Amino acid sequence: MDARMEEDDDYMSSAFLAVDTRPGLVFDKRVARKRKIEEETKRRQKETKKPVKQIEKEKRDEGLVKEIGSDNKGYALLEKMGYVKGMGLGKDGGGRAQPVAVKIKTDRGGVGRESEAKKRATLKARLTSAVAETKVKVDEMNRGDFLRRMSSKYSDVEIERDVEKSQRACWELDQAKNLTHVEEWYWPASVTGRDKKEDYEKLAEPELPQQLEDITDYIRDKHCYCIWCGIQYKDVEDMDQSCPGKSKDIHD
Template identity: 40%
Template sequence: MSDEEDDYMSDAFLNQIQDVKPGVTMVRRVKEAMKREVKHKEINIKNRQKTFKEQEKESRETALQSSISNDNKGFALLQKMGYKAGQGLGKEGAGRVDPIPLNIKTDRGGIGMEEAKKRKAEEELERYRKKIQAEKQNETKSLQDFRSRVQTEREERKMEGDLRRSQRACEQLDSQKDITVPREEWYWPKVEDDEQTDDLKEEEEEEEDESVELTSFDKLQILTSYLRGIHFYCIWCGTTYNDEEDLSTNCPGNTEADHE
């Protein structure tokens, strides 16, 4: 173990403690011995020979901080050409004043390694930006799809409600004219299965197989036209008009949008 790292329990350290005047307490003697040890280490560090790299670094910093002297050959040539200290380079004196700073290479990477690292970092950054942009676009698209789906479902529920309302109105108005069978089975509200006979079920199943499946939108358009043409009734107005002229004159139109 070196002098800088003496063990406080070693014989050398204990001998130093014994040199202290008798009568001084043990704690105080230990503290004084520790102070002497710290001071001894500071002196050793101060007097330690500097490494080659440290000397080279100090010399370089000293040279960079000092201005170019007249002994420099390049500076002497500039002065012969009319250059004065502190003046910018060039004919107009608008060029560089201070020397180009040094860029000391301290790692073991080869020539061009820094540019390769910089280019790789830029590529990684660009990929990250594209990834974030794609995620944002996906989130925006998902949100738009969700809103569109919700809007479609809301419109479908509204249309189903309007269709049921039209069916009830059709059944009531047909009954007032002693019409006992609807023009189409779906013109009236659906009858529960337990109220239908087996023969009627078979007929409906055959008709459903032969007929083209209509959407709720198609049924609503057909049924509202039937109510307006036969009964002069508008589900949007909720009114039965006297005749076709009264309907066309006082009803805004045959769609819900016309009544908004």
């Protein structure tokens, strides 16, 4: 009996009365309250403590507002050489009267990056403008060349047939979108009710190729339809990738 009691633990010993204060294992109310107070104190300190950047800005602003006094070594040397507060630097006193202003750099770019970026932007704008001007000149040359080639290669009958084909396509595409004709001759004479013979007298050489180009350009721009391919594309990008070009001879 006595041996069995000795083997049992003594529940009144210090091993059982000791408080375990390891984190997450709080069994004593006093320890829990103390820990809660410490956490609250840390939280308040964190809220009241200013960020480093704000402290630096306040110190910097304070230093910039404060005038340089005689306790400054550089200022003291100037006074020894005859400098009086408010006068300009130099032999005749016509130089700078105020210290060089401080420009605060807040971004992470290297020194000179901003000016270099402006130079690049200016150069890019000039190049873009030059490319646009060149493109306009090339388009004008191509337009004139297109008209010359159309006039010399195709006869009046062929161009007239192409004009009628373009007019029918233009009318059908405009009707599908409930659009009115831009020009009366964009649609067939049978639809508009004008005199066909009189209409083609107005479109005699060398204006006939020009009228054909105007109608085909309108159909391409407004409806993404190529009269020479006979296909209406999904969008301008699809047409540029799939269609060989605007002129008829490219499609031959």
